[in-house]
Amino acid sequence: MFDYVKMRPVEEHVISKAIINNALRLLDDIIQSDVVIVGAGPAGMTAAVYLARRGIKTLVVERRLSFGGGIGGGGILLPAIVVEEPANKILDDVGCKYEVYDEGVYVVSPAELIAKLASSAIDAGAKFILGVHVEDVVYREEEDKVKICGVVVQWTAIKLAQLHVDPIGIKSRVVVDATGHDAEVLRIVQKKIPKVRMRIPGESSMWASLGERLVVEYTGKVCEGLYVAGMAVATLHGLPRMGPIFGGMLLSGAKVAEEIAKELS
Numbered sequence: 001m002f003d004y005v006k007m008r009p010v011e012e013h014v015i016s017k018a019i020i021n022n023a024l025r026l027l028d029d030i031i032q033s034d035v036v037i038v039g040a041g042p043a044g045m046t047a048a049v050y051l052a053r054r055g056i057k058t059l060v061v062e063r064r065l066s067f068g069g070g071i072g073g074g075g076i077l078l079p080a081i082v083v084e085e086p087a088n089k090i091l092d093d094v095g096c097k098y099e100v101y102d103e104g105v106y107v108v109s110p111a112e113l114i115a116k117l118a119s120s121a122i123d124a125g126a127k128f129i130l131g132v133h134v135e136d137v138v139y140r141e142e143e144d145k146v147k148i149c150g151v152v153v154q155w156t157a158i159k160l161a162q163l164h165v166d167p168i169g170i171k172s173r174v175v176v177d178a179t180g181h182d183a184e185v186l187r188i189v190q191k192k193i194p195k196v197r198m199r200i201p202g203e204s205s206m207w208a209s210l211g212e213r214l215v216v217e218y219t220g221k222v223c224e225g226l227y228v229a230g231m232a233v234a235t236l237h238g239l240p241r242m243g244p245i246f247g248g249m250l251l252s253g254a255k256v257a258e259e260i261a262k263e264l265s
């Protein structure tokens with residue numbers, strides 16, 4: 001089927017130039033985005049799908065070299081994820097297959113969910129940069145009001161090596177903290193911009209159904225320029241953890257996209 005002996009020889013410097021030219025073009029483009037989503041877990045990737053489908057210039061930054069956050073290990077390390085209605089509509093929207101387990105309860109392959117969320121977001125026009133860690137935010141104060149207007153990122157490899165290298169500043173109209181249990185962006189704001197008066201009680205013990213409902217209900221704006229989605233919502237509002245069920249994460253991502261779209265329109 002393939003002509004295996006006719007592989008085109010490509011010189012080393014050509015490979016390097018192709019990477020540098022294209023990567024710099026991408027970085028130049030995303031350095032000013034409408035929305036920066038921090039974290040490529042279920043909430044962040046769902047938000048990216050619905051923002052990008054609305055034509056909003058969306059960037060997802062993820063500190064690992066892979067997509068998915070907690071999805072991969074979410075089903076108690078077993079290859080099955082539980083999603084409850086109405087989040088199955090999101091699965092339909094991204095073309096992810098599922099089986100009915102019980103009335104309104106569905107089971108999904110984690111590998112397929114990661115792949116379909118990521119490919120739907122990319123097909124819709126969202127850009128992803130993997131291997132970058134958000135270490136700070138950019139802010140301004142106008143008439144005594146704080147506004148978050150971007151993020152400061154560092155290559156994860158540089159951070160792990162504990163080298164001192166200055167970071168990259170990215171400007172955006174909105175930042176979304178979708179960093180999961182640690183709520184890393186919110187904690188940065190709490191620590192470094194006391195004027196926002198952020199209180200972060202941390203998540204409460206497990207109560208799956210209540211946690212799922214409240215995490216969606218409390219998803220939304222935190223202060224000017226900053227929204228929260230996914231498990232970071234539970235950390236911010238002291239909500240119960242829910243364990244390995246993912247409908248709330250997907251719906252939280254969809255809801256944050258809807259609210260941001262309203263604000264930016």
Ligand code: 48F
Binds near residue numbers: 184
């Ligand atoms: O943890 P994660 O999957 O968050 P989520 O979307 O979903 C939570 C569920 O997976 C699960 C659960 C469901 O019941 O409890 O835990 O709220 O994805 C968060 C992503 O953010 C990345 C992290 O590597 C992960 O992929 N992340 C965290 N901090 C940073 C970050 C940071 N400072 N910079 C960049 N990425």
